[in-house]
Amino acid sequence: xxxxxxxxxxxxxxxxxxxxxxxxxxxxxxxxxxxxxxxxxxxxxxxxxxxxxxxxxxxxxxxxxxxxxxxxxxxxxxxxxxxxxxxxxxxxxxxxxxxxxxxxxxxxxxxxxxxxxxxxxxxxxxxxxxxx
Amino acid sequence: xxxxxxxxxxxxxxxxxxxxxxxxxxxxxxxxxxxxxxxxxxxxxxxxxxxxxxxxxxxxxxxxxxxxxxxxxxxxxxxxxxxxxxxxxxxxxxxxxxxxxxxxxxxxxxxxxxxxxxxxxxxxxx
Numbered sequence: 001x002x003x004x005x006x007x008x009x010x011x012x013x014x015x016x017x018x019x020x021x022x023x024x025x026x027x028x029x030x031x032x033x034x035x036x037x038x039x040x041x042x043x044x045x046x047x048x049x050x051x052x053x054x055x056x057x058x059x060x061x062x063x064x065x066x067x068x069x070x071x072x073x074x075x076x077x078x079x080x081x082x083x084x085x086x087x088x089x090x091x092x093x094x095x096x097x098x099x100x101x102x103x104x105x106x107x108x109x110x111x112x113x114x115x116x117x118x119x120x121x122x123x124x125x126x127x128x129x130x131x132x
Numbered sequence: 133x134x135x136x137x138x139x140x141x142x143x144x145x146x147x148x149x150x151x152x153x154x155x156x157x158x159x160x161x162x163x164x165x166x167x168x169x170x171x172x173x174x175x176x177x178x179x180x181x182x183x184x185x186x187x188x189x190x191x192x193x194x195x196x197x198x199x200x201x202x203x204x205x206x207x208x209x210x211x212x213x214x215x216x217x218x219x220x221x222x223x224x225x226x227x228x229x230x231x232x233x234x235x236x237x238x239x240x241x242x243x244x245x246x247x248x249x250x251x252x253x254x255x256x257x258x
Contacts, residue, residue: 004133011142021172022149025156031165034156042172049142049179056135057191068192072182075199079175082206086171089213094164096220 003059007052014048017041030102031094039087043080050076136187143183150176167212174205 024037054072057065150173157169178198185194 001133004135007135008138011138015142015145018146018149018176022152025153025169025172031162031168034165034168038168038172042175046175046179049146050182053182053186053191056186064192068195071195071199072191075178075195075202078199078202079178082202083171083175086206086209086213087168089210089217090164090167090171093167093213093217093220094162096217097162097164098220099162099164 003055007056010048010052010055014045014052017045017048021045031099032091032101035087035091035094039084039091043083046079046083047076050079139183139187143180143187146176146180146183150180163216167209167216171205171209174201174209178202178205 018041021037021041024041025034028034028037050072054069054076057069057072153169153172153176157166157173160166160169178201181194181198181201182191185191185198188194
């Protein structure tokens, strides 16, 4: 009974973090802040979901479920290492590509009624290969 | 307590939020944004597979699929990121075959060639 409540709490917390990640990915204005939202919330929400699954599997304890729980724990450990690494690789590629970043000037242009296109984000160059 | 409806609700919620992330993949202004969205979707797919396994009651079967999917997702993300990073860097100088081939021997520089021409004595047999 207590374990069930712990499972529900862990999964609901994970869902909360995933909602925050999704809102950040959709609503943030430029690439770098989107990476900030995606890198942290994604890792923690996955860890919480899988932790809840581990608790649920260990509810009826036997040798077989223990093996499954250890495998799930290895997946949690792997994701906890690999997901920040993947995020680092992505943001390194974006930095080398000089993806334009968001500033107050581009916000002012938006307020003046200009359309928010890629050209209005006027920081750095915008590589031709990246369009489309 | 029967937790199966809760797990089904969690799976549906994750699926809906993954569809919301798919907006960034479709509309993202740069390629890198699309890669970011696909990375998040792939990470959450591992959770979804585990939840499907719990709902079916065969977690020990689905756990290996989850492991393989997590590895594959990480490898593809790293490969795409490295590809676009290399694309952004300036091209390396053109390799010359005379320098690269293992049978090329010691390199003949400009000064050596000039010396050979101006000093024909070295070419004559003793």
